Amino acid sequence: MPSSSEAATGVAPGEIVGRGVSRRFKITLAPTRSLKEAILRRELPQTRELWALRDVDLHVEPGEAFGIVGRNGSGKSTLLKCLAGIYRADTGRIFVNGRLSTFIELGVGFNPDLAARDNVLLNATMLGLSQREAARRYDSILDFAELHEFEDLKLKNYSSGMMVRLAFSVMIQVDADILLVDEVLAVGDAAFQQKCFDEFGRIRRSGATVLLVTHDMGAVRRFCDRALLIHKGDAEAIGDPQAVGNRYLALNFGGERAEQAVQADAEVTAEDADVYRGDQKAMLMNAWFEDENGQHVDNAPTGRRCTFAARVKFTEALTDPVFGVGLSNEADRLVWAASTERDRTGEFAAGSDAVFRITFDNLLAPGRYFASPWVGRHQGGEHVHDRHRNWTSIIVHGQMQSAGGVVDLGHSVSVARGEAAAAEVAG
Amino acid sequence: MAVNVGARTGALPRLNWLTGYGELLKTLLRREIRMRYKGSALGIVWSLVYPLVMMGVYVLVFSVLWRTAGNIPHYPLFVLAGLAVWGFFQAGVQLGTSSLIANADLVKKVWFPRELIPAASVLAQLTAAAVMFAILVPACLIAVPETGRTIALAVPIFAALVCLTLGFAWLLSIVNVFFRDVEHLLAVMFLPWFFLTPVLYGLEQLPAAESHRWLIDVMRYGNPVTPYVEGFRATLLQDTVPGAGLLLYIFVVGPALALLGLWVVQRYEDRIAVEL
Numbered sequence: 001m002p003s004s005s006e007a008a009t010g011v012a013p014g015e016i017v018g019r020g021v022s023r024r025f026k027i028t029l030a031p032t033r034s035l036k037e038a039i040l041r042r043e044l045p046q047t048r049e050l051w052a053l054r055d056v057d058l059h060v061e062p063g064e065a066f067g068i069v070g071r072n073g074s075g076k077s078t079l080l081k082c083l084a085g086i087y088r089a090d091t092g093r094i095f096v097n098g099r100l101s102t103f104i105e106l107g108v109g110f111n112p113d114l115a116a117r118d119n120v121l122l123n124a125t126m127l128g129l130s131q132r133e134a135a136r137r138y139d140s141i142l143d144f145a146e147l148h149e150f151e152d153l154k155l156k157n158y159s160s161g162m163m164v165r166l167a168f169s170v171m172i173q174v175d176a177d178i179l180l181v182d183e184v185l186a187v188g189d190a191a192f193q194q195k196c197f198d199e200f201g202r203i204r205r206s207g208a209t210v211l212l213v214t215h216d217m218g219a220v221r222r223f224c225d226r227a228l229l230i231h232k233g234d235a236e237a238i239g240d241p242q243a244v245g246n247r248y249l250a251l252n253f254g255g256e257r258a259e260q261a262v263q264a265d266a267e268v269t270a271e272d273a274d275v276y277r278g279d280q281k282a283m284l285m286n287a288w289f290e291d292e293n294g295q296h297v298d299n300a301p302t303g304r305r306c307t308f309a310a311r312v313k314f315t316e317a318l319t320d321p322v323f324g325v326g327l328s329n330e331a332d333r334l335v336w337a338a339s340t341e342r343d344r345t346g347e348f349a350a351g352s353d354a355v356f357r358i359t360f361d362n363l364l365a366p367g368r369y370f371a372s373p374w375v376g377r378h379q380g381g382e383h384v385h386d387r388h389r390n391w392t393s394i395i396v397h398g399q400m401q402s403a404g405g406v407v408d409l410g411h412s413v414s415v416a417r418g419e420a421a422a423a424e425v426a427g
Numbered sequence: 428m429a430v431n432v433g434a435r436t437g438a439l440p441r442l443n444w445l446t447g448y449g450e451l452l453k454t455l456l457r458r459e460i461r462m463r464y465k466g467s468a469l470g471i472v473w474s475l476v477y478p479l480v481m482m483g484v485y486v487l488v489f490s491v492l493w494r495t496a497g498n499i500p501h502y503p504l505f506v507l508a509g510l511a512v513w514g515f516f517q518a519g520v521q522l523g524t525s526s527l528i529a530n531a532d533l534v535k536k537v538w539f540p541r542e543l544i545p546a547a548s549v550l551a552q553l554t555a556a557a558v559m560f561a562i563l564v565p566a567c568l569i570a571v572p573e574t575g576r577t578i579a580l581a582v583p584i585f586a587a588l589v590c591l592t593l594g595f596a597w598l599l600s601i602v603n604v605f606f607r608d609v610e611h612l613l614a615v616m617f618l619p620w621f622f623l624t625p626v627l628y629g630l631e632q633l634p635a636a637e638s639h640r641w642l643i644d645v646m647r648y649g650n651p652v653t654p655y656v657e658g659f660r661a662t663l664l665q666d667t668v669p670g671a672g673l674l675l676y677i678f679v680v681g682p683a684l685a686l687l688g689l690w691v692v693q694r695y696e697d698r699i700a701v702e703l
Contacts, residue, residue: 025701084537084538086534086535086536086537086538086700087697087700087701100538109532113462113465114462114465121454122457122458125451125453125454126451126454126537126539131450
């Protein structure tokens with residue numbers, strides 16, 4: 001959406017610059033809500049100041065996917081609202097260059113009493129399309145949402161999943177230069193989520209800047225080039241999403257020692273990030289888990305078969321690349337890894353796509369497991385094309401047959417008693 | 428375009444939203460109109476039913492039964508023209524005042540010039556006014572053919588009334604964000620305000636008009652709606668151009684109030700999202 005303009009020099013299209021941004025709120029301890037109180041009250045109501053943001057600097061390059069993470073109440077949404085112009089910064093300056101899709105939430109302005117058709121057209125113009133443009137894109141919006149048959153249904157009769165699909169479809173169809181997204185990736189069913197991720201990828205490749213506010217570190221790791229951690233209004237860390245993510249987890253769950261350990265670890269990771277990513281001749285696009293019926297899942301019962309899958313895009317022609325995945329547990333210990341190292345996987349043309357699946361008997365103990373997939377060169381040893389650390393995760397649940405441990409190996413127990421046992425030993 | 432999001436406060440009200448946000452204003456308008464008439468079979472015709480019924484009642488009471496309106500020619504049209512002005516003003520101000528709160532969802536989540544929301548509420552009322560005109564203007568031309576000479580002047584007068592309504596809506600919508608009881612206060616005030624506005628009567632035709640000159644002047648210039656009612660009616664029904672004083676009032680007060688309201692909205696714009 002176009003904003004009122006004021007010349008800002010040196011800010012490229014799609015770029016966001018914030019310098020020393022602070023925002024304070026006056027919290028009225030006993031708020032007045034009526035005219036009578038305001039007039040009759042002698043002394044001014046007591047107020048307390050709360051700095052939601054303190055001196056935050058950020059710089060988002062054009063075309064970058066930038067994550068803003070933090071706990072609830074940390075100030076991340078305030079920052080987003082400042083960037084969107086909904087709040088004004090008390091100090092500091094913000095420069096935003098480009099059409100902003102100021103969507104703090106999906107489906108803003110949707111009216112439950114109007115049909116989907118009207119809502120789409122209204123919503124699209126609210127996001128900055130002209131009415132003619134909105135009408136022109138109407139079909140592709142409904143196509144993407146897969147809701148053509150429901151276009152005349154009033155929105156109040158939509159399920160929440162359908163509503164979100166519709167809203168998301170509008171948002172991605174308006175071609176904003178800058179997308180501000182607050183907590184919207186956890187929407188829809190698995191198949192639609194997959195589609196959204198693909199679409200985000202497309203938007204990013206088209207050169208749009210994406211600002212993602214979330215507390216889902218998985219999403220940040222998967223999508224973002226860089227991330228900013230906000231803690232109690234301060235910019236706590238900025239940089240590699242992996243490092244920022246670890247710092248975030250440490251802040252959330254760790255004591256001080258855990259924090260230091262993770263921090264040290266994170267610094268190493270950040271340094272090695274480029275080496276770690278490989279030469280990008282093949283790129284991992286996304287990864288997920290499937291159950292026995294091929295449905296996308298984020299949890300799986302222990303003892304059943306489970307499949308890890310990842311989509312790969314080849315930027316160069318490759319012969320017999322190796323696909324693999326490692327699963328590590330919450331203590332960041334590698335539990336199991338599998339790959340196609342011994343197999344010939346064949347030829348892949350430049351520009352082609354492939355999905356590899358690794359199916360395994362899920363003997364993992366209940367808990368959360370992080371998948372780190374990679375694509376390597378045939379007999380290349382450590383030489384990889386692409387890899388991602390702890391890219392997606394699955395929660396294994398159910399009752400273990402074993403008494404403890406990290407895996408639930410199939411086993412049997414027999415007990416021989418008394419003389420028979422002695423005879424056995426004597427043999 | 429490069430934007431410094433931090434700096435939007437100015438000494439003067441800005442009008443750039445008229446050009447930069449025309450599409451959005453149209454969108455909000457369409458939404459407003461759709462919602463106002465959704466699900467009713469007669470739709471916009473309803474906006475005509477109310478003034479016509481009221482006109483019937485007033486004619487019955489004041490003209491037929493009480494016979495106090497005998498010195499006012501074409502009394503039914505006289506009332507209807509007054510109701511057109513008052514109805515637009517009242518509905519516009521009332522809906523505009525509550526519009527920011529009604530659209531809190533939008534205000535908190537998307538940025539665009541906030542003045543658009545009350546403006547859309549007020550301007551949506553123009554559809555009802557248009558229907559009203561479609562009845563009123565031909566009726567006046569049939570009843571008083573010579574009024575064709577002055578009737579064109581009704582358009583700028585009504586435009587100034589739109590400005591006045593916008594001004595009130597902008598000012599009160601902001602106050603309403605901070606003190607929610609403004610909405611209710613307004614609902615209570617509109618009825619006495621209506622009777623103090625010469626819709627059912629003409630100020631000059633009142634029996635006490637001669638003896639209480641100053642009271643008449645207070646009623647005329649102290650109530651911002653009165654000059655619009657009188658001016659509108661004069662051009663539409665009485666084949667006269669309002670006096671210079673009245674014209675000056677009409678074309679200065681309305682636009683001035685609109686600019687003041689706009690400035691206030693822009694001044695407090697930042698606090699709206701926080702308060703809601």
